Amino acid sequence: MNTIAELAQALAEGRTTSQALVDQALKRIDAHRAAGGVAYISVDADNARQAARASDLARVSGYVPSPLAGLPVSIKDLFDVSGQVTASGSSLLADAPPATGDALVVARLRAAGAILLGRTNMSEFAFSGLGLNPHYGTPLTPCAVGRIAGGSSSGAAVSVALGMAVAGLGTDTGGSIRIPAAFCNLTGFKPSANRVPMSGTFPLAVSLDSVGALTRSVADCILLDGVLSGEQLDTRAASLAGLRLAVTRDFVLDQIDADVAAAFERTLDLLAKAGACIRWFDFPELHELPRINATGGLTAAEAWQGHRQWLEGDNSHRYDGRVAQRIRRGASISAADYLDIQHARHRLIGVAHERLGDADAWLLPSVATVPPKLADLADDAAFFATNGLVLRNTSVLNFLDGCALSLPCQRGDELPVGLSIAGLNGQDARVLQVSRAIETLLQENT
Numbered sequence: 001m002n003t004i005a006e007l008a009q010a011l012a013e014g015r016t017t018s019q020a021l022v023d024q025a026l027k028r029i030d031a032h033r034a035a036g037g038v039a040y041i042s043v044d045a046d047n048a049r050q051a052a053r054a055s056d057l058a059r060v061s062g063y064v065p066s067p068l069a070g071l072p073v074s075i076k077d078l079f080d081v082s083g084q085v086t087a088s089g090s091s092l093l094a095d096a097p098p099a100t101g102d103a104l105v106v107a108r109l110r111a112a113g114a115i116l117l118g119r120t121n122m123s124e125f126a127f128s129g130l131g132l133n134p135h136y137g138t139p140l141t142p143c144a145v146g147r148i149a150g151g152s153s154s155g156a157a158v159s160v161a162l163g164m165a166v167a168g169l170g171t172d173t174g175g176s177i178r179i180p181a182a183f184c185n186l187t188g189f190k191p192s193a194n195r196v197p198m199s200g201t202f203p204l205a206v207s208l209d210s211v212g213a214l215t216r217s218v219a220d221c222i223l224l225d226g227v228l229s230g231e232q233l234d235t236r237a238a239s240l241a242g243l244r245l246a247v248t249r250d251f252v253l254d255q256i257d258a259d260v261a262a263a264f265e266r267t268l269d270l271l272a273k274a275g276a277c278i279r280w281f282d283f284p285e286l287h288e289l290p291r292i293n294a295t296g297g298l299t300a301a302e303a304w305q306g307h308r309q310w311l312e313g314d315n316s317h318r319y320d321g322r323v324a325q326r327i328r329r330g331a332s333i334s335a336a337d338y339l340d341i342q343h344a345r346h347r348l349i350g351v352a353h354e355r356l357g358d359a360d361a362w363l364l365p366s367v368a369t370v371p372p373k374l375a376d377l378a379d380d381a382a383f384f385a386t387n388g389l390v391l392r393n394t395s396v397l398n399f400l401d402g403c404a405l406s407l408p409c410q411r412g413d414e415l416p417v418g419l420s421i422a423g424l425n426g427q428d429a430r431v432l433q434v435s436r437a438i439e440t441l442l443q444e445n446t
Helices: 004-012 018-034 045-060 104-111 154-161 178-183 218-229 258-273 284-292 297-311 321-332 335-356 380-399 428-444
Strands: 040-043 072-076 115-120 167-172 187-190 210-215 244-247 277-280 361-365 403-408 418-423
Touching: 004 018, 004 218, 018 040, 018 045, 018 072, 018 115, 040 154, 045 115, 072 154, 104 115, 104 167, 104 218, 115 154, 154 167, 154 178, 154 210, 167 187, 167 218, 178 187, 178 380, 178 403, 178 418, 187 218, 187 380, 210 218, 218 403, 218 428, 258 277, 258 361, 258 418, 258 428, 284 335, 284 380, 297 321, 297 335, 321 380, 361 380, 361 428, 380 403, 380 418, 403 428, 418 428
Parallel strands: 072 115, 072 167, 244 277, 244 361
Antiparallel strands: 040 115, 167 210, 187 210, 187 403, 361 418, 403 418
């Protein structure tokens, strides 16, 4: 499937219709499911076709609310959609009453003219970076046989990667947009958490949660960000010449595999040759993060507060055991412990401002490894070790209250690798400007 701009142009010129694009997406979903694919938990085909017909009629009359108008979009299973159950990838909430209204970001997508295709699969309650789900199956990356798509927005990524949607609405608490983007050869943007409203979204950890989209290009991420945030940023591409790009070996380059290291180093070389200034800096305080979060961190503490009623009740057996185990860690975090973590967070945010200084962006590998094989995650020890490694780099930016975009940086014949272009809170526009420039460079050299 083409980019949003290309599809919008085709619609504007009458070379296609919303009905044709939606029918094509639905046929791909049917084929995906027939082959055993589990990207979607549910598909709202009838309403999608009806909305597509209405969009085509509106276009004929001259009403086109945005470039997204008439284009199919997928919705992660933790957003409220009026008349649909918000199960958050769980069996526990599968029989809950349907939502009586849309999440605010869903309402904004509708207002922009997007066609909502269905609800995508995810790690249960968004509490895993791997995307495994024992209730609805585990989505696999289309980029390699038998390897996971990453989580928690696993289905969202696969829906876009296989052309079953032009964009996937997702969330990111510790990397849940950027990890599947990296594993599925996509672009995923985690905005500063306060920019996009969470109203009508099932939370994981309110201190860390953010809403964004997975798409096929930086331009598509920018378009979706404008719709979701209600804010139009200056995102004109930066000039690579003289661009100040900060890089650190501390923590984020530990234990990276050879494929990731090669792609990252190659990208830095390309940037340097294009005139960017690569500034290596020390950030040893990042090594404090495992100790700060040793008891489960903010995510476990805040998830426990939200799930305690169920995990202490009669239906606790309905949880994914691995998710329940991680949430239950929050039960042992005292109020004093919680405040200590928040204080440590604020301190490290201050350190990050000092370390990054006047850098235009901070570059790091999105994930330390290429997509793991599903077969290698069967036992708990392997699962938890891999989950921790996969989440490590992305969760740094959530803890530091930053923003980041993951961009594919591997060559065509290599396993997918994501480059993270990051900044601190409120630096979204600059991150997107830099991302545009780096995307163009990579496309010219891969």
